[in-house]
Amino acid sequence: MTDDRRARPPRARDAAAGHLPRILALPAILGLALLVVPLGGLVARADWSRLWVDVSAPAARDALVLSLVTGAIATAVCLALGVPLALLIARSRSWIAAVLRVLVTVPLVLPPMVGGVALLLLFGRTGPVGGWLNGAGLALPFTAAAVVIAQVFVALPFLVLAVEASVRSIGVDYERTAASLGAGRWHVLWRVTLPLAAPGLVAGVVLCFARAIGEFGATALFAGNSPGVTQTMPLAIYTAFNGSGVDQGPAVALSLLLLVTAVAVLLLVRGWRPGSVR
Amino acid sequence: MTDDRRARPPRARDAAAGHLPRILALPAILGLALLVVPLGGLVARADWSRLWVDVSAPAARDALVLSLVTGAIATAVCLALGVPLALLIARSRSWIAAVLRVLVTVPLVLPPMVGGVALLLLFGRTGPVGGWLNGAGLALPFTAAAVVIAQVFVALPFLVLAVEASVRSIGVDYERTAASLGAGRWHVLWRVTLPLAAPGLVAGVVLCFARAIGEFGATALFAGNSPGVTQTMPLAIYTAFNGSGVDQGPAVALSLLLLVTAVAVLLLVRGWRPGSVR
Amino acid sequence: APAAPEGGALTVYAAASVAPAMEEIAQAFEARYPGVDVRPIVSDGSQVLATQLEEGAPADVFASADEATMARVAPLIHDPAVLATNTLVLAVPPGNPAGVQALEDLARPDVTVVLCAEDVPCGAASARLLDAAGVAVEPASLEQNVGGVVTKIAVGEADAGLVYRTDALRGDVVAIEADGADEVVNRYPIAVLRAAPNPEAAREFAEFAAGPEGRAILAELGFGAP
Amino acid sequence: MSRAVVPAGTHPVDGADAALEADVVVRRGAFRLDAALRAPHGAVTAVMGPSGAGKSTLLAALAGDVRLSSGSIRLPDGTVITRRRHLPASRRGVVLLGQDPRLFPHLSVRDNVAFGLAVRGTRKDVARRAADEWLWRVGLSGSGDHRPRELSGGQQQRVALARALAVTPRLLLLDEPLTSLDAETAADIRAVLHDQLSSTRTTALIVTHDAFDAAALARRVVVIERGAVTQEGAVRDVLEAPATGFVAAVAGLNRVHGVADGGAWRADGVDGDVRLAAASAAEVPDGAGLVAVFRPADVRVERAAEDTWTGALRLAREEPRPVGRWLARVVRLEPTPGGARVHTSRPDVVAEVTAAQLAALELAPGDPVRLALEPEDVRLLPAG
Amino acid sequence: MSRAVVPAGTHPVDGADAALEADVVVRRGAFRLDAALRAPHGAVTAVMGPSGAGKSTLLAALAGDVRLSSGSIRLPDGTVITRRRHLPASRRGVVLLGQDPRLFPHLSVRDNVAFGLAVRGTRKDVARRAADEWLWRVGLSGSGDHRPRELSGGQQQRVALARALAVTPRLLLLDEPLTSLDAETAADIRAVLHDQLSSTRTTALIVTHDAFDAAALARRVVVIERGAVTQEGAVRDVLEAPATGFVAAVAGLNRVHGVADGGAWRADGVDGDVRLAAASAAEVPDGAGLVAVFRPADVRVERAAEDTWTGALRLAREEPRPVGRWLARVVRLEPTPGGARVHTSRPDVVAEVTAAQLAALELAPGDPVRLALEPEDVRLLPAG
Ligand SMILES: Nc1ncnc2c1ncn2[C@@H]1O[C@H](COP(=O)(O)OP(=O)(O)OP(=O)(O)O)[C@@H](O)[C@H]1O
Ligand SMILES: Nc1ncnc2c1ncn2[C@@H]1O[C@H](COP(=O)(O)OP(=O)(O)OP(=O)(O)O)[C@@H](O)[C@H]1O
């Protein structure tokens, strides 16, 4: 896919790229363009004079911090719950795995708003879990915790499916080797399975984090749109969008802020960074 | 993770499941519960007497068909554009791959609504691409094609990232073997790379399809909400939700319809089905 | 005169369309009663807010975009008062490329029209207005909220649409008066919640908003008097 | 020659002395392994067998990678494993070096070797130093920082061996540890392996295809064919008295079926009368099955009087038929470093000739040759 | 013995006769391969070398898996490949069977073998029938429907070989094709390989660690050590006159450095005077470097008169020092199937003794022994 005929420094290079049809570069670039050009248009239309004002407003800052903090916590929770779930699915017999995979996939399909309703019905004052929590003096909805739950609900499937595919691809041979060298189950998990699943894990974390900080519908319903408490960036963008009428200046400005921050965070994730392992 | 002590038919079973800590079943089940229980609540709250009426309304049927058709087309387009892009990223040097991966990930972070605005600015009557298309007598907005474009825009990153991780895990050794047996690039792609990447491909297709038929924000803005033409299930659900008054009956009913259909479709996807390859 | 509220925090849930007005009213209210801290306005679609209130959202005051939604949460509130009214106008892109002048023009086949979905308040009002005028429109899209209509007209995607006067004022579209629009009036009710954590301030805020100061702010933003 | 008729049979190790006592039944698809074996304490047992015989399956069952279908395994520490009482691999104290080196691709070579030590809680720097020493012992000092994929096949094999040896387990299972190594390196590694195993008195099972490796490293050998143990005993005894064609091939011997016939041995199913003299043939009754075993190098090859096979055959019919000399047809000539192997048919016998002899004989496939064998070079075994 | 001083040097094949002419320079990390070789048309060339010498790298460069750093390759069809003109693997007409069988895990065994045929557009049923025949030839008929992971290591190796042979390429590169096969199976497969290569007159390069495989399959051998060609020539010539210690080890020979000294040969760097007689030593001037090459089996081992090393050494100092006899110390005893190898030091010499001799000698490491060697068993080569 790269040009093999270009002169290179006189060092042996594995002729790896050469094994795939070069014409695939065409649809690849088309796909990339479809993703990138609209964003470029957005940037081009941005009102740079007002951008800084919009971006530096305290509400924007609050929303950004809230988004990052809840997104990070949600990603951590997704890792804690999703990686075990992915391992469970990857190592189950095929029909159990199929059922579990469908169960995990279903929430993906649900419009997030309906997910929010579902969460509200479950954790709300009158819901089974919510009522019980209420009794214990804990109210989840309309708090930052609700934001995290909503984000976990929508983002978890992404992590699980990405990690599961990766763990499945690895197979059990390396785990066996480790076990026969005396490694216990935890040692195998930390030192063998997870490092080998790194590409899938990184992909899963990125999908999960991106989905979490981009989450809008479920959060809006379950956590509410309370500035400073539950108003994440997408909600702020939505509010700005609705409040601003025609010129989407503030909404676009906030979107760009979210994008730039997300890129910065992604570049910090190992593997999304230049020089990472191949 | 499965119980090794249970009596089994007297046939050697590879002791594969035994290499991971069993206690991981706990967070795994918790994660699964978090995904499944809210849906259960939704089902429990559904008004079964009215369900059938809501579900069988012509508007619901139209929306469902539109969703499935556009979702399928969008998934096909994502495959056609996304698989090459994933291969390109997986086989690029690490820093190019990192840049490409970030570019692909960025649209994930964007609230879909903003994505819709970006698409509108690009493909709209006055946009650079839209103006040009208009000259050729093609108008995208308010058509089913716009729905597909919106879905591709939001779903493509999922496919790309899942497939990329999988292709990267496989490495190039099998491709080399195939090439040295004389297989040309296309043969290698079809007979070696893609079959070996199957788990990632299946995961990618499922994520992509699920995201596409769940897509709401970008579609609403870019394609509009015209029943029978651009009103997909999520838009119908949102409309129903807005018009529902006290009980969210119709919205819940439509959500359940979407869920059931999605499960049926997922079960048809190879690999999500019992008895698939491990 | 009612006793001045002791102070404390006040949470106002306001429909997206009145949220900017509520923001300004809240500032004026805080200036009047320095002890009261009005939290940033929580805004969303009326239905979303209603659902949240039903599930126990900790609000003091609820300002809805239509009376139907207020009726939905009737068990949760004290008697509502009408805060403001709004009427529809024809919105066209700057320059009015399709030359739309009156409601009848919306029926022209060469005019791309977008309206609100009938399920949302502005959509219901649009339908009533068009019915009354006897104009049959085939809209290209039924948007989920006014923002969708305004955006599509502003970027020139649609040639015309019906939006509230207040929305047309805020944006980059040209408003054209529609005949008979004043017959179809949308009322914005405001109410205090029974479960309000700060009932005194809530009552005071509702009265303040519906009172002269509030009405002046609303009028400035294009709302009509009740 | 008296040993000839009392072959190295299936003399198991005494139960008391056995570190490992296994009666392994495993089914894998259509294949069924059913092998009982005992490994003496602190000594090396070689496992040999044809490709696909079940050697790796046996090792996998012992290591815990595969469950028993039935039978049982008593480990050196006394733990008994059965189908229902499966002990995970990590808790058996058994280290398996599989046929594939399977180095962890995400760890450096040094960390690969240190893996087993790290598992046992050895301090990091201690483990790394031990790993470096092991790398030095297998001739790979300086490769510690490399990734496994940057090593050659043989180098990977040695790293895997170092990784397995570094943990000094109670029971060590090595699946073809010296494969894909050149003669020089293999000799070095064999010495390292021998020193380590004997100095730590590790009980070990080594799968190997090489009789030299088996002789150099192991005291006993267990031969597995088609899932069952076919011969077992001290290495030299087994190699000297191969009970099956496979063992004969491993020992580099000819093994021909025949019967006792008037104090001599006569080949089975061959129309040309092929007879061999051997002292022990007189001890068994006529018609009893006997297997003749002899070295290819002991077979003398002479050109037949006639140049063509048919001519030679005609001549042979008129000639007297002396014991220990017969007419054979060259099937194939296989060059060897020192000359050639002459493959002949009826019975299938291989003769080894030096380069000088080969030049003098001017043989080609299809030629008739006269083969001769001295009685003292023939060993007769009862047919199994 | 006249050949002794004119060793099998680096006699390349004539350019006109060469199917493959390669001058390969490849850098991989710190390793640099710089090897020039020619392979004769329609014949098999063996590639031998120590572990990590660069054999697989050479094959990878020829197959197109690795780019040249410099140099060039002329393929059988005349195409010339250089650093800048890289031809992808699939268009070289070169088939490489790597060290790892690397069967496609998603295809059945049959489809694996048929893969190369399918690539060439062979009809599906024809390809499958051909694959089934190949499976039969490598002794795996009936395994066609299995997945590769259901096969044993040796079975996988054979499938990979069948897959490579099935396509009858212009140039075939086999990296240790017979490794991990038992003696019996290896012999069968060697025969299949030999028949196929000679009947199709395929130009082939075979990496092997086994002198017997090299002799049986190849006409010529190229020895690669530390990235460079150190010896090249007809297999038997090279094995008889090893230019390096590695080749001597492969040939199973002792190779001891020394100098010409008054018509005899004297070992280097050994204080005890070790001298050997050989006809050719007289032909070279005194002090010229000479390498003595002899077979371990030709070294006679006798017990020294004294039992301890120091005692023997004292005695030896007083004794006359005959040519062809010297005092040595046993370093290690390595059992072999037929007896043992006695490793001695100063100079490092290995002697092979039979089981009977071993029993009579009662040796142990550290013991002094007297070694003797007949002049006609010694070959002297100029030191490289
Ligand atoms: N997972 C499996 N499913 C079905 N059959 C299997 C499986 N694994 C191995 N077998 C079969 O079991 C038999 C024994 O395999 P095993 O690997 O134990 O042989 P081996 O003696 O180690 O041979 P080699 O010397 O070639 O390594 C083979 O015939 C193989 O086809
Ligand atoms: N990708 C790589 N990066 C760095 N060094 C490498 C790489 N691949 C191989 N090497 C080095 O190149 C040298 C030659 O390797 P090669 O695989 O060619 O050896 P070989 O002769 O085939 O050995 P063996 O007999 O063990 O297979 C080795 O020292 C190895 O460490």
Ligand SMILES: [Mg+2]
């Ligand atoms: Mg095996």
Ligand SMILES: [Mg+2]
């Ligand atoms: Mg190699």
